[in-house]
Amino acid sequence: MTSTPYRKPFFVSYLSRALPLVALLLALPVHAQEAEVPAVVPKPVKLMTLSSEPVTxxxxxxxxxxxxQTVDLAFQVGGQLEVLNADEGTSMEVGALIAQLDLAVYERAVAQAKANFDKAQRDADRLASLRGQAVSDVSVRDAQTQLQLAQIALDNAQADLGDASLRAPFDALVARRLVPNYQTVSAGTPVVRLHxxxxxxxxxxxxxxxxxxxxxxxxxxxxxxxxxxxxxxxxxxxxxxxxxxxxxxxxxxxxxxxxxxxxxxxxxxxxxxxxxxxGKVPDGIILPETALVFDPAGAAAVMVFAEGTVRQTPVEIELHEDGRLYMTEGPEEGTQIVVTGASQLSDGQPVRPFTRIGE
The missing domain is CATH 2.40.30.170 (Efflux pump adaptor protein, beta barrel domain)
Structure with a gap:
């Protein structure tokens, strides 16, 4: 007769395998098995201090x-730039030379105008000395007219020579050079910007x-x-x-x-x-509408901040002709209350003063 091998009961085999796991769990610290309770994070709130003093x-x-003032300096005459003393970011005293054209052509124009003036002066003097003999009054007056025109031409040539140089009209800061040196510029072309x-x-x-x-x-x-x-x-x-x-x-x-x-x-x-x-001195303590909380009966209250929490405190309010709400009864001056979002808070809720975004 063949003998049947002995087999352990299923629950005995399972228990023998589970005992090490049970022992490991029992060895864990007690606090590791307990569920962690999330900490209450204080809500940031904007606060105001009750006061009847004038508000700044x-x-x-x-x-x-x-x-x-800012000016763009430009020549009143044209020519080739020969001097450009305008380093950006530097200071220039009033009257300092900033830019200058090639003066040779204008110096020649002045010399020519001076020669024409001298000739016209001699002609006018000569004809004036012969008036009444071989020279008529008309000829004398014509010579004087030519002398006047020569004087105007000389003045214009000297003015053009002066306009070929740019000088600082005030104690200036060179902001920007607008053209490079040695470039030929026409009259009215901005050369440098001054502050x-x-x-x-x-x-x-x-x-x-x-x-x-x-x-x-x-x-x-x-x-x-x-x-x-x-x-x-x-x-x-x-x-x-x-x-x-x-x-x-x-x-x-x-x-x-x-x-x-x-x-x-x-x-x-x-x-x-x-x-x-x-601001004007108010008639009492002004409360913004956003600071008020109303119960189902319509009674008004504010959220008073103290020691990191808020407490709902009843107040009496009046609406004045200026459209503002004035507190007639409630917390004393100097008390801090929540100025915005008071209706979103609950009595006794932990809060902290809001200072800036990102904190």
Missing amino acids: LQRQFFGQVTAR DVSELRVDIQVPEVLFRQAGAGDNVAFEAALPGDATRYPMELREFEAETSNVGQTFNITMAFTESPGAFVFPGASVTVYASAE
Whole structure:
């Protein structure tokens, strides 16, 4: 009789294989088996401080540095350039020679005009001495006319000789050479561009509404900030265009630095202009509509910020004739509340003050 081999029961075989895995799981730390609870991230919010003091209104504009004036110098006569003393980025004192044409042709013209004038002078003197004898009065007057024409021709030749040289009309900064040296130029062709940087200015575009408000009072202060420079430089209003631009209904306003903004600030540099003005003293604490939260019964409240959380606090409000909401009862002055998005917060929710984008 053949004997049947002994086989372990299935559950015994399975248990013998599973025991090492169970022992490994039991050996793991307890905290590894527990589910991690996500941390609550405070929501960034914009805050305002309750106050009945006058609010400083501030606006920010972007503009460019400009020179007091910019001119393109050109000869009033034509010829070949012989001198071009205009290295870009250099300063030139008033009266300094910047460019000059070949003067030989103009010097010859002056010499010829001078010779013609001398001859006309001799002829006029000779005929005047013979008047009443062999020379008529008409001949004398004709000689005097020729003398006058010779004088005009001499003056024109000397003026052309002077126009063959260009000199700095003011203490200037050479911005750009517009033609190369030794090139033949015609009258009126720009040769060099000069900036008058005796006073640096800034042009900004101001909307019509703000322009009227600024013109209504003299308590508007202007400051300028340059890229990479934390200093704010005071500015003064110099002039404005008395008509709006074709697009945007804005006025072009020109400001001037009252003190030097430092070296290497040239026309074309970008600048930010801050305009600030003291507002009127309010009749109480003004609340923006975005700071209000209403319950189903219509009662108003604000979200008060304290110690990293917000608490919903009831307030009493009134709508005045100026269209603003004034708080008659509620938190005291100096309390910080959420100014925008208060309706999206819940009582006791962790928040943090919003400072800038990206934080």
